Amino acid sequence: MNYLDNIFFAILLIAGFGYFYNNIKKLIRNINLGIDIDRKDNPSARWKNMAMIALGQSKMVKRPIAGILHIIVYVGFIIINIELLEIIIDGLVGTHRVFSSLGAVYGFLIGSFEILAILVLVAVIVFWIRRNIVKLQRFINPDLKGFPKNDANYILYFEMVLMTLFLVMNATDNFFQMNNSGNLISQHIAPLFSGFSESSLHIVERTTWWLHITGILIFLNYLYFSKHLHILLAFPNTFFADLNPLGKFNNLEAVTNEVKLMMDPNADPFAAPAPTEGEVPAKFGANDVQDLNWVQLLNAYTCTECGRCTSACPANLTGKKLSPRKIMMDTRDRLEEVGKNIDANKGIFIPDNKTLLNDYITPEELWACTSCNACVEECPVNISPLSIIMDMRRYLVMEQSAAPMPINAMMTNVENNGAPWPYSQQDRLNWKDE
Structure with missing residues (x-):
């Protein structure tokens, strides 16, 4: 490889990683x-969560077939790209298989990589069949x-191409290596190129080498736009x-303080401090993404779909929206x-007359939720759709008084009767006489 190749490779790396860095900055800004x-809080439990769930894939294997295949793709793809270090050194310095x-x-190592490459190919093909031929219900839902x-x-095709390029690169390079005993798979592909001249083999090997590194950089930058950002x-x-138990919801500080004031017999409700001039009143719940917390926004970007x-x-499952x-x-x-709006307006968000509530998510969807936490329990990366649903419900109830009629009736009963049922306290035990 001459100096021109080294310079071109360096430019390719700088462009690829530079664009990736800009996307990561935008991602962090949005979150x-x-x-x-x-x-x-509780860092030891958090590190354990990350080790068991993100690295160990413990929740993936609850569905064994998909879980095992995913582990193969995940481990294979990560380990195989350890080879990326060798490619970068070779490309910058001009060595070959340093x-x-x-x-x-x-x-x-090469033998292990090649076995993993074949396993990844098999797993990816099975995934493609599940999505496009078997058509599992969760992959054909309207959403x-x-x-x-x-x-x-697209991601499946990317992985197929990258693994194939890796094996073909090794197979054609077999003819130039003194010791290729580690090429357990590619040595069986090499006979396909036995009729090629040395110069043709070199062209194929170099072409697959360049396509492999270019494909990895393209894949890296495509992640930002893809569900595979996870x-x-x-x-x-x-x-x-x-880390709280499922089903435990946070209390709003403003509401908690008001309830404590109401329950304190010695408190003078009229002595409550008035808001200072210019102070923005507390907003209850969320109707747009800026009202959610940053962990919920991180959840949204992490969703594997x-x-x-x-x-x-x-x-x-019962046909609700x-x-x-x-x-x-x-x-x-x-x-x-919202992020594109900020980019277009030099770092400032200009109201666009849109909100997450109504323009994206309807009240019908929110009120269909039973708050059972099944979605939270099932998520392989600990995402909580329920937390977003509950915050948006809070906005509907506490900011817009827009709860469904049965809920409004229940809250009226609690206020008037001390219970969700439409009976006065004096009549509550009448059933025993019937």
Whole structure:
């Protein structure tokens, strides 16, 4: 490889990683649009969560077939790309297989990589069949159409091509290596190129080498626009996940203070401090992405769109409009829209007469939720669609007084009768005389 190749390779790396860095900055900026929340408690439990769920894939294997195949793709793809380090050194310095001096160790590594490459190919083909031929219900739901559906296939094709390029690169390079004992798979592909001249073999090997590294950089930058961003975000998402028991909801500080004041017999309700001039009144719940906390926005970007949440949702299973997967996808889409608005207006958000509530998510979807936490339990990366649903319900009830009639009736009964039923306290035990 001459100096021109080295320079071109360096430019390719700088462009690829530079664009990736800009996308990561935009991602962090968008997530930080959310309300601040403290998730630094109990670090040991958080590290354990990340190790078991993000790294160990413990929740994936609850569905064994998909779980095992996913682990193969995940482990295979990560480990195989350890080879990326060798490619970068070779490309910048002009060496060829710089780590081959490791001898038997290098042969073992290459052999392991090739076995994993074949396993990844098999797993990806099975995934493609499940999505496009078998058509599992959670992959053909109405909320997964258009780009989200195509995106899943694009990633599968990417992985097929990258693994094939890796094996063909090794197979053609077999003819130039003194010791290729580690090429367990590619040595069986090499006979396909036995009729090629040395110059043709070199062209094929170099072409696949360049396509392989270019494909990896393209894949890396495509992640920002894809559901496969969870490859990176699953780790912080599981680390910052809510450690409280499922079903425990946070209390609003403003409401808590008011209730304490009401229950204190010695308190003078008229002595409550008046808001200072210019102070913005507390907003109850959320009607747009800026009203959600940053962990909820991180959840939205981490969503794998696997549909496990929706397939376990009792509301969805009984024909209701609610899909927890759609809640997360809509949140991410609205957040992206807000981010583009900020980019277009030099760092300032200009109101666009749109909100997450109504323009993306309807009250019908929100009120269909039973708050059973099935979606939270099923998510393989600890996402909580329920937290977003509950915050938006709070906005409907406390800011717009827009609860459904049965709920309004129940709250009226609690206020008047001290119970959700339409009977006065004096009549509450009349049933015993019947």
